[in-house]
Amino acid sequence: MLTITNVRKTFNKGTINEKKALCGLNLHLDPGDFVTVIGGNGAGKSTMLNMIAGVYPIDSGKIEIDGVNISREPEYKRAQYIGRVFQDPMRGTAAGMEIQENLALALRRGRKRGLSWGIKANEKDFYREALTKLGLGLQTRMTSKVGLLSGGQRQALTLLMATLEKPRLLLLDEHTAALDPKTAKKVLELTDEIIKERELTALMVTHNMKDAIQYGNRLIMMHEGRIIYDVAGEEKKNLQVEDLLKKFGEASGGEFANDRMMLAK
Numbered sequence: 001m002l003t004i005t006n007v008r009k010t011f012n013k014g015t016i017n018e019k020k021a022l023c024g025l026n027l028h029l030d031p032g033d034f035v036t037v038i039g040g041n042g043a044g045k046s047t048m049l050n051m052i053a054g055v056y057p058i059d060s061g062k063i064e065i066d067g068v069n070i071s072r073e074p075e076y077k078r079a080q081y082i083g084r085v086f087q088d089p090m091r092g093t094a095a096g097m098e099i100q101e102n103l104a105l106a107l108r109r110g111r112k113r114g115l116s117w118g119i120k121a122n123e124k125d126f127y128r129e130a131l132t133k134l135g136l137g138l139q140t141r142m143t144s145k146v147g148l149l150s151g152g153q154r155q156a157l158t159l160l161m162a163t164l165e166k167p168r169l170l171l172l173d174e175h176t177a178a179l180d181p182k183t184a185k186k187v188l189e190l191t192d193e194i195i196k197e198r199e200l201t202a203l204m205v206t207h208n209m210k211d212a213i214q215y216g217n218r219l220i221m222m223h224e225g226r227i228i229y230d231v232a233g234e235e236k237k238n239l240q241v242e243d244l245l246k247k248f249g250e251a252s253g254g255e256f257a258n259d260r261m262m263l264a265k
Contacts, residue, residue: 001201002029007061021047023225036212037205039222045205049171054078066168083162085175092158095147103127106161152183172204209241
């Protein structure tokens with residue numbers, strides 16, 4: 001479903017601020033893989049997601065989704081393949097529009113647009129049913145402006161919008177990091193339910209090592225623009241946080257510089 005081949009990206013090339021973000025990155029995801037991604041600050045986690053989504057052009061290499069080479073396609077064209085949820089709950093929704101209007105925009109992603117805008121009755125029924133599954137009572141507030149929702153509600157709505165039309169790939173960039181622990185747990189549980197129910201292929205960046213172990217069928221660890229550890233199946237299920245710290249030390253020759261990951265113990 002996703003193949004990244006020898007992808008390289010350097011920011012501010014040739015300057016004193018030059019930063020090699022991705023150094024010959026290689027990764028393959030099969031359909032249905034739910035991969036959690038961990039690593040210290042500057043490891044290349046978010047850069048990898050941005051390269052896949054087309055936010056920045058790659059320097060070299062190749063990115064394919066479902067056998068289609070999207071390496072040089074602009075971000076708006078990749079939107080038909082990719083669903084994405086950001087760390088900031090404010091980024092995934094239009095605050096001045098109604099909940100149902102946001103969902104209508106999401107449903108029409110990648111489709112040809114006409115001049116008509118009306119939301120039909122059967123469409124509203126579909127949105128109401130989808131919102132009910134979130135368990136947040138939003139199905140009774142479909143005409144409310146999204147700007148009136150809490151951060152957790154907006155993030156849950158963004159997750160629903162990103163998966164309303166089944167994406168070939170779902171990108172989750174620390175999508176619970178800005179939420180309080182209770183809300184973050186709820187959104188993570190919803191994420192897991194939606195991915196399993198819809199059999200989605202997903203990449204989830206997280207700083208919480210417990211979450212990285214608990215969710216998904218595969219875990220990768222990044223360091224200095226490369227994947228230094230890749231584990232799946234029973235071996236992943238049996239992992240402990242201490243095991244990840246040890247693996248990082250062995251592979252990187254150092255210790256985690258990221259305090260948040262240490263606190264995740």
